[in-house]
Amino acid sequence: MSKISKVAIVGGTHGNEFSGIYLIKKWQQQPQLLARASLQVETVFANPKAHAENKRYIDADLNRQFSAQSLADYDLANYEQSRAKALHQQLGPKANPNMDLVIDLHNTTSNMGPTLILLEQTPFYKQLAAYVKMQMPEAVIFLEEAEDDMAQHRFLASCGKYGVLIEVGPQPQSALRQDILEQMERMTGYILDFVDLYNQQAVPELPKLLEAFLYLDTITLPMDEQGERLAMVHQHVQDNDFKPLNPGEPLFRTFNGEDIYYEGNKTVYPAFINEAAYYDNNLAMSFLDKVYIEVN
Structure with missing residues (x-):
């Protein structure tokens, strides 16, 4: 079992989804809240320009720019396409990622509650989801459509060796709700707890079906x-x-x-x-x- 040592928590992939942005700011001021014995945790503010302009994006949806084909095409050079290439180098590259796990934080206006989105269904992802569900029964597990080649996945979270999205709502665009932000913070903490236990081979007994x-x-x-x-x-x-x-x-x-x-x-x-x-x-x-x- 290879350890998951380096974790990136990303907020503001969409500039008007505020929970992740304000949590990133909080954690940058209080990094001890993210500290786990076996982990190096970084925080990343993905799209500060869109946030400054109170928009989801400037030119294109940043969370759709991370396929290997798009990343290799330097004619794709608008703001988000260029930002994706920089983030890919920071978090990836996909062939040999700098980050073992990328946690990408999102809000939705839909009534989805705290939702954990998995990019794949390998044993690590399934154990992670089961642990989060055990700690947070109200959590919903969302399985993304399987990709034959993860290099072609368009989401930012696909830059790491592993990647998940936290999607919490309902929250209006360009607004904050206490309950939504706190659900996002709790779910992020449970993910970090699981990875730390996973590294120590100390994961508790998990439910067999999820x-x-x-x-x-x-x-x-x-x-x-x-x-x-x-x-x-x-x-x-x-x-x-x-x-x-x-x-x-x-x-x-x-x-x-x-x-x-x-x-x-x-x-x-x-x-x-x-x-x-x-x-x-x-x-x-x-x-x-x-x-x-x-x-x-």
Whole structure:
């Protein structure tokens, strides 16, 4: 078992997601809060320019710029594309990362609670998730769509040997909520605790099965031929992240008051419901499957 010695905690990948930014500032003033016996922990402020301008990003979503193909293309040189290349050198490079673990902190306007997003399903990730869930029962485990080649993963967290995202909401953009910030701080602490125990081969007995939600697809808001929105997320779905949506149940309500129903053939579990940051792409929500993974 190789130890995980160097950890980077990243805040402000999106400049208007405030919890991670303010926690990074706190931890930089009080680094003892992150200290664990077997770890070297660094804090990184990913997109200070976007934060200064109170925007999610300046030119492009920073958290979509980290595929090997994009990182190798120096014609991609807008602010976030250039920032990604600098962060990749600091945290990665992916072929031989400087960081053993990258923890990327995010807020969502959706009612997702404290959510731990895993990039892979190897034994380390599954044990980490099980430990966090054991310490923080309200936590939700979100399994990202598997990549055949992690080098092509677009998320910042993929720069490290291991990488996770903490996604906590609901919190409005460019605002702070005490409960949301404290949930993010607690989850980050449990991750550091687990890694320290993992390094010492002192992980406690974990549950054998872990409930999780596996990404399936992302759906868009109904649009007309001119690209105008025809409907909004139905109140039956709104704020019900990770709750079942069954075939035949209402999904959208048109502006004329007509319901549009979910026509799938299986129950799904929506998340990122009505996420404000995704409106520029007319995304309504993600569909997930509830699964149980074996912890080994």
